Amino acid sequence: MFREIKKEFKIISLSTYYAIQREMLNKASFLSNVFFMILNNLSMIIQWIVLFNLKSNIAGFEFKDILLMWGMAAGTYGFAHFLFEKAFSLSSLIVDGSLDNYLVQPKNVLLSAISSQIGVSALGDLIFAYIMLILTGVTLPKFLLFTLFIVTGGIINLSIAIISGSFSFWFKNSDIIEETSSHLMISFATYPGGIFKGIVRVILYTFIPVGFVTFLPVELLLNFDLKLMLILIAVSILFITLATFMFYRGLRRYSSSNLMIARI
Amino acid sequence: MKAISVQNLKKTFRVKTKEKGLKGTFKSMLKPTYRSVEAVKGISFDVDEGEVLAFIGPNGAGKSTTIKMMTGILYPDGGSIKVLGIDPTKERKKLAYEIGTVFGQKEQLWTHLTPYDNFKFFGAIYDIDDKEVEKRIEDLKNRFELGEFINTPVRNLSLGQRIRCEIVASLIHRPKILFLDEPTIGLDPVVKDNIRKLIKQMNKEYHTTIFLTSHDISDIEKLCKRVIIINNGELVLDDTMENLKYHYLNKKIIDIKMRDDGKFSGDDNVKVLKQKGNNYKIEVDLDKTTIGEAMKSFDMDSIQDINITNVPLEDIITTIYQRSK
Incomplete structure (x- = not known):
């Protein structure tokens, strides 16, 4: 089994390496995409500066905590989009019949498909995330925890994309579900978890699991709790298992197509 | 041993139907209606090892659907398939190590990479170690005359060179069966002839079983000894080229x-x-x-x-x- 995982990992690394090479063909575009994403995220912080000038505490969060929250939101988004950009357009891969190429290869179809393209601007998000971490004061344990939570949160982001994209196996026009779920995950991730109460809070820990992507990790970075961290890791494993199950369940309904397709 | 054995294979697609105009669009949103399209209606055939077989039929006959079921892309609704004794629905990955596929309408190569890098990538996909891949690339390069353009990015190659590379990429793991779906589509006569030579060479030197679909009758005439004709999802003819000519000529x-x-x-x-x-x-x-x-x-x-x-x-x-x- 470990040999299999090693082989899969080799393919993902190669695929990512070649995808980076493709994006680097136009270096100016590559660098400006990364730079402007960092700038875009920084501009979002301005509204919080204004708010904190009026109030020193928002839903129990200080300004430093907001920076950490933004870092976590951008990092999880960046991780998922940088390595697995195609997961966020899985719907079109399914409808266009683009899974054919991966289905005839002796590798994991889902992994091969979603790692075939990188999100260049997402690299900007990842860099932004670590800038935020530095601004809030970095220690080695905090750095390691932050990185771990970027991975767990990124996996949950990825899982939601795979689940919503997999609806296309059943309903052909489900790209709207894919887009909406992606937007919802981003929108809720950039607010302090404490402002959401009651049913909304329940939804944010279930259907739109932003709670496990930013709220809980930020909470853990501020007040560490081993039990909660283990729950967080278990939840991310649960989500990716569910997403994988749904994808392979749907794959039996895959109908391919005869569209002319080039791998560009 | 049979390379391929297909028994009573069936596949039905559910297609959404919609009435004309905006009214029809709303109606289909509120109350969608579907119709069943039987793409493959219980076909059976066998292919021997080392055989070069033409699998032909008009557009929409069910050729690609059949190939896709045999290669593990689509799940059949009925019947059974054994490719080299492997059931594609149960052991897709195992089968993938043994077969190669070239879909003339779909490109598998990364266009920004050179054929050489693409072949290396395919080598990794099939778990072939680096030294062995290098050896195989060198062999294929010489055998199929790729020397001139093996280090040119695929996007800068002519269509003919590209297809040649697509075929060679599908040979890197030395498949026992090669499925070619319209490999000469859009190519000029000279390039078509080169591709045909390449296919013949593969069959002769590696004893590769070739399962070919093409609308170009010359492909079939020049390459295949046996032909299966399928239409409306049904097998219409399964005979040798010789018999086809004698009985119908x-x-x-x-x-x-x-x-x-x-x-x-x-x-x-x-x-x-x-x-x-x-x-x-x-x-x-x-x-x-x-x-x-x-x-x-x-x-x-x-x-x-x-x-x-x-x-x-x-x-x-x-x-x-x-x-x-």
């Missing part, structure tokens, strides 16, 4: 050029296809008469030139398609 086309004083008396079993002055193009049905009998209706002493040809294979296949509608 029961008509001959004769071009006759006569002097001005020559006479043609006519014959019920001779069909005049074209006449210009004293030049005739006739069709003789050998089931009804012989060439000798047919020629008696012409003034033999006035014949200046004569040319007897078979009905083109393309016409035969078109007739079979039409009959099976």
Whole structure:
């Protein structure tokens, strides 16, 4: 089994390496995409500066905590989009019949498909995330925890994309579900978890699991709790298992197509 | 051993139907209706190891669907498939190590990479170690004359060179069966001929079983010894090329050029296809008469030139398609 995982990992690394090479063909575009994403995220912080000038505490969060929250939101988004950009357009891969190429290869179809393209601007998000971490004061344990939570949160982001994209196996026009779920995950991730109460809070820990992507990790970075961290890791494993199950369940309904397709 | 064994294979697609106009769009959103399209209706056939088989049929006949089921892309709704003894629905990955696929309409290569890098990537996909991949690339490069462009990015190659690389990429893991779906689509005659040579060479040197679909009858005529014709999801014909020609080539086309004083008396079993002055193009049905009998209706002493040809294979296949509608 470990040999299999090693082989899969080799393919993902190669695929990512070649995808980076493709994006680097136009270096100016590559660098400006990364730079402007960092700038875009920084501009979002301005509204919080204004708010904190009026109030020193928002839903129990200080300004430093907001920076950490933004870092976590951008990092999880960046991780998922940088390595697995195609997961966020899985719907079109399914409808266009683009899974054919991966289905005839002796590798994991889902992994091969979603790692075939990188999100260049997402690299900007990842860099932004670590800038935020530095601004809030970095220690080695905090750095390691932050990185771990970027991975767990990124996996949950990825899982939601795979689940919503997999609806296309059943309903052909489900790209709207894919887009909406992606937007919802981003929108809720950039607010302090404490402002959401009651049913909304329940939804944010279930259907739109932003709670496990930013709220809980930020909470853990501020007040560490081993039990909660283990729950967080278990939840991310649960989500990716569910997403994988749904994808392979749907794959039996895959109908391919005869569209002319080039791998560009 | 059978390379492929297909029994009573079935596949049905559910297609959404929609009435015309905006009203129809809303109606189909509120109350969607579907119809079933039987793409493959219980076909059965076997393919021997090392065989070069043409699997042909008009557009929408069910060729690609069948190939996709045999390669593990689509799940069948009924029947069974064994490719090299492997069930594609249960052991897709295991099967993938043993087969190669080239879909003329779909590109597998990364266009920004050179063929060399692409081959290395495919080598990694099939778990071949680096040294072995290098050796195989060198061998394939020499065998299929890729030397000139092996280090040129795929996007800068001509269509013919690209297809050649697509085929070679599918050979890197030395598959026992190669599925070629329209490999010569959009290529000029010279390149087509090169691709055909390459396919022949593969079959001869590696004993690769070739399962070919093509709308180009020359591909079939020049490469295949056996042909399966499918139409409307049903098997219409499964025979050797030789039998196909003998059984269906029961008509001959004769071009006759006569002097001005020559006479043609006519014959019920001779069909005049074209006449210009004293030049005739006739069709003789050998089931009804012989060439000798047919020629008696012409003034033999006035014949200046004569040319007897078979009905083109393309016409035969078109007739079979039409009959099976």
